[in-house]
Amino acid sequence: MNRDRRAxxxxxxxxxxxxxxxxxxxxxxxxxxxxxxxxxxVYGITVEVLDADSGRPVADExxxxxxxxxxxxxxTSSWDGxxxxxxxxxxxxxxxxxxRPGYRSWSRSGSMTRPC
Numbered sequence: 869m870n871r872d873r874r875a876x877x878x879x880x881x882x883x884x885x886x887x888x889x890x891x892x893x894x895x896x897x898x899x900x901x902x903x904x905x906x907x908x909x910v911y912g913i914t915v916e917v918l919d920a921d922s923g924r925p926v927a928d929e930x931x932x933x934x935x936x937x938x939x940x941x942x943x944t945s946s947w948d949g950x951x952x953x954x955x956x957x958x959x960x961x962x963x964x965x966x967x968r969p970g971y972r973s974w975s976r977s978g979s980m981t982r983p984c
Contacts, residue, residue, distance in 0.1 A: 912955035912981030917946075917966060925950035930968040936960035955981050 913934060917927035927946035934941045934954045943954045955962060959982050965975040 909956055911953035912958060912960070913962060913964065913979060914951050914953040915964065915966060916951045917968065918950070919971075926968060926971070927952050930966055933965045933967075935963045 915932055916925070917930045917932075918924065919926050925948075928949050930944075930946070930952060932943040932952040932954060934943070936955075936958075937960075939958075939960065941954045943952045946952050952966070960980070962979045962981070963975065963977045964979055965973060967973045
């Protein structure tokens, strides 16, 4: 790729940044009585990390940082190359940040998860 074309692409990628979609998941019983959870470990936050232009998954080289007060979790591995998951079985209100070489950082504040 020639230098001018690459510079234009990097500017476009920096403008578009990472296309991150946050899916908050829970697996809890919300009825009356005691809280009942599944026997399966459930992540509270899963973020898809995609190239904004092509839609191609780019989670393999990305880093997801989750923070809820003093609790900080850093996720650097993706099981499917498309998404990063954290806050397993931990309720809270998280600030999220995603970084990946060659892309602009992405962040979101106040993502909530429930117990389980």
